[in-house]
Amino acid sequence: xxxxxxxxxxxxxxxxxxxxxxxxxxxxxxxxxxxxxxxxxxxxxxxxxxxxxxxxxxxxxxxxxxxxxxxxxxxxxxxxxxxxxxxxxxxxxxxxxxxxxxxxxxxxxxxxxxxxxxxxxxxxxxxxxxxxxxxxxxxxxxxxxxxxxxxxxxxxxxxxx
Amino acid sequence: xxxxxxxxxxxxxxxxxxxxxxxxxxxxxxxxxxxxxxxxxxxxxxxxxxxxxxxxxxxxxxxxxxxxxxxxxxxxxxxxxxxxxxxxxxxxxxxxxxxxxxxxxxxxxxxxxxxxxxxxxxxxxxxxxxxxxxxxxxxxxxxxxxxxxxxxxxxxxxxxxxxxxxxxxxxxxxxxxxxxxxxxxxxxxxxxxxxxxxxxxxxxxxxxxxxxxxxxxxxxxxxxxxxxxxxxxxxxxxxxxxxxxxxxxxxxxxxxxxxxxxxxxxxxxxxxxxxxxxxxxxxxxxxxxxxxxxxxxxxxxxxxxxxxxxxxxxxxxxxxxxxxxxxxxxxxxxxxxxxxxxxxxxxxxxxxxxxxxxxxxxxxxxxxxxxxxxxxxxxxxxxx
Numbered sequence: 001x002x003x004x005x006x007x008x009x010x011x012x013x014x015x016x017x018x019x020x021x022x023x024x025x026x027x028x029x030x031x032x033x034x035x036x037x038x039x040x041x042x043x044x045x046x047x048x049x050x051x052x053x054x055x056x057x058x059x060x061x062x063x064x065x066x067x068x069x070x071x072x073x074x075x076x077x078x079x080x081x082x083x084x085x086x087x088x089x090x091x092x093x094x095x096x097x098x099x100x101x102x103x104x105x106x107x108x109x110x111x112x113x114x115x116x117x118x119x120x121x122x123x124x125x126x127x128x129x130x131x132x133x134x135x136x137x138x139x140x141x142x143x144x145x146x147x148x149x150x151x152x153x154x155x156x157x158x159x160x161x
Numbered sequence: 162x163x164x165x166x167x168x169x170x171x172x173x174x175x176x177x178x179x180x181x182x183x184x185x186x187x188x189x190x191x192x193x194x195x196x197x198x199x200x201x202x203x204x205x206x207x208x209x210x211x212x213x214x215x216x217x218x219x220x221x222x223x224x225x226x227x228x229x230x231x232x233x234x235x236x237x238x239x240x241x242x243x244x245x246x247x248x249x250x251x252x253x254x255x256x257x258x259x260x261x262x263x264x265x266x267x268x269x270x271x272x273x274x275x276x277x278x279x280x281x282x283x284x285x286x287x288x289x290x291x292x293x294x295x296x297x298x299x300x301x302x303x304x305x306x307x308x309x310x311x312x313x314x315x316x317x318x319x320x321x322x323x324x325x326x327x328x329x330x331x332x333x334x335x336x337x338x339x340x341x342x343x344x345x346x347x348x349x350x351x352x353x354x355x356x357x358x359x360x361x362x363x364x365x366x367x368x369x370x371x372x373x374x375x376x377x378x379x380x381x382x383x384x385x386x387x388x389x390x391x392x393x394x395x396x397x398x399x400x401x402x403x404x405x406x407x408x409x410x411x412x413x414x415x416x417x418x419x420x421x422x423x424x425x426x427x428x429x430x431x432x433x434x435x436x437x438x439x440x441x442x443x444x445x446x447x448x449x450x451x452x453x454x455x456x457x458x459x460x461x462x463x464x465x466x467x468x469x470x471x472x473x474x475x476x477x478x479x480x481x482x483x484x485x486x487x488x489x490x491x492x493x494x495x496x497x498x499x500x501x502x503x504x505x506x507x508x509x510x511x512x513x514x515x516x517x518x519x520x521x522x523x524x525x526x527x528x529x530x531x532x533x534x535x536x537x538x539x540x541x542x543x544x545x
Contacts, residue, residue: 006364011384013503015338015362017494022335022361024455024480028487034255041258044251044267044300045233047185053287055270062270063277064251065185065299067288070214080212088274094465097211097284098434105169108215124172126524133530 054084076104164293170208181297186233189301194543195318197222201461212283221247221279222321223291236302243305246488247322249277252303263485315507326486327353333457333482334411338362343409345442347375351415355383374532400449408451416442417460437463458483512536
């Protein structure tokens, strides 16, 4: 397009970052050749591992720094340990992790109950906001649920008779 | 301290958690003063990202005040107000040295295909994020940047991810003066990508989404065209027709795995999880760009596979460019743009919610209630 015919004066900064060198073959990195030194860079000081941290089998070790939140535990932890035997290129890695996540949800509820805390699922799902901003949909869902329940109960009652 | 606590798909709450500790000489502890919920947090919230553990705290867009520093930290000091890039970078590995700060190799042991992102599952490093009162910030001499005195904190918090990601989406598009740019997605990142496209000299910017309130917003905010794909029989055909039947010069996928618009993609990607999210936006981007065009991807997908027309990439000679934003590299330029009034990020903030009400904020953002564009969480100490 010939842009000389168009007026972009209403757009503050139009074209100010245009860069003719930004071709797809021009990488958005400052090439230094460090790639060819492979992993022989000077590592930062290493964080001591005080909890179990799983690491990808596509790297030889832990990174210098890492997160320590929610270490693997329980059944979900066992599934996660199994998953990390497989590379990131394998379904054997990702599908067990998804399974572990779902198992972990049940473990979370059990943990809550063990600690005497009954999770308020409605509050956790943000239903207060749903009631405030989408009340019609809440009422429609409640009415649908009531009708379905009524029909099921009536049909069960008929079968008993 | 108070912190957001993930309990499972579509379930979060705010609980008391232990105050974070310095675990490495390069660490800092930051008292959070603002924290955003990002569109990509919704992928976690929806249970789409593998290894998202119950008990995790999300939040990779935050600013705050340095409360403690480790023994080797020199560039920030206690009391500094800092913005913290969403990706954690060591500054020493081969990737950081080449300014690929989103691809650091010394911060995420759990995956080599992903850098380390605060509060973004164990696949992205297993680190508690900033939707809390306090957060541990590793490599404090590398990422955190002192916020200039003149800068509004609402602008600063959006510099941690949204603005650089949107800007880099346009930058990776290799936009030439006169180009037509199509942005898929009118969420915060898409809005910023549209706005930034003008800075690179686009002559026409088109945004595609299905939420009218967001289309209305982006039309005014980014001074661009915006269309609802629900009112178009075929968005790809529409884009071909409106670009002289050739296709756009550059297409940007600013949606990722939560895309709507194709029943097949939605069912297989979001409901059955047979692919790593719904790839509708990427599919449309590949098919809407011209031959020899560029597709820039900043939308977030999971680590497995997606159904996209890769044959068309080959046959059309398309270049695909993608990465997590290199926030630290882009910050100086973006701070200048804000100072000169070329970018005004804080206008996209639609909701300010107390941290304690994070569950409601997540639901509002996820369900697109109350014309929500960008919610931010404010911890109690920042409200006094």
